[in-house]
């Protein structure tokens with residue numbers, strides 16, 4: 046079989062093995078703000094208005110259609126243009142900011158933020174280069190201390206606290222978080238559709254159970270809004286399971302702060318646990 050034929054066969058096989066309903070449910074919950082729909086209604090992506098239609102993201106190497114080379118080039122050029130603007134309008138004009146950073150970093154903040162493209166913490170909180178040591182992941186979650194899992198998160202916390210001596214760790218959630226929606230949508234015992242996503246968002250399982258118990262009568266979207274903040278609270282508690290974090294808090298050298306950015310209303314809430 047030729048390479049092209051093999052690729053076509055593989056693509057055909059992949060399309061044949063995708064189960065549209067189960068995939069679409071999770072994809073919709075991850076990618077769509079879907080302001081008024083519940084998880085069940087979001088399973089039919091074709092009914093969603095165009096701006097909210099989920100992208101074709103699946104856990105198999107299947108994509109809707111190859112991107113035209115010209116469009117791909119334009120996307121890369123967008124990055125080059127963006128950097129050129131940053132260079133001339135920011136980097137070159139602020140040597141007092143960038144010169145010291147050549148020698149090293151001494152950020153005051155460590156920030157956990159969602160990977161969502163709408164909630165970059167440097168933009169929303171006006172943080173400049175060198176100010177925040179940042180970890181971004183789905184639903185801005187901090188797992189509890191564990192030496193055999195989540196070393197990426199653990200090493201970042203350890204380096205921020207023990208080497209960089211950050212003063213504040215801020216965990217900031219946000220409105221219409223697809224990861225939180227996915228967490229609340231998970232059915233007990235149901236098989237996972239993604240390789241990693243469901244397992245990751247289960248980090249917030251205790252917060253989910255708390256919200257479902259205390260707010261059982263509320264609609265799904267309202268529970269999501271509450272869970273966005275409860276998951277932050279759980280992450281703040283999880284942070285205290287790291288011995289160096291616990292020690293920093295006890296010594297008064299480290300403070301934890303929770304936050305929630307609502308990009309619908311344009312508000313930011315910050316609180317101390």
Ligand SMILES: [Zn+2]
Nearest residue numbers: 159161222223
């Ligand atoms: Zn999010």
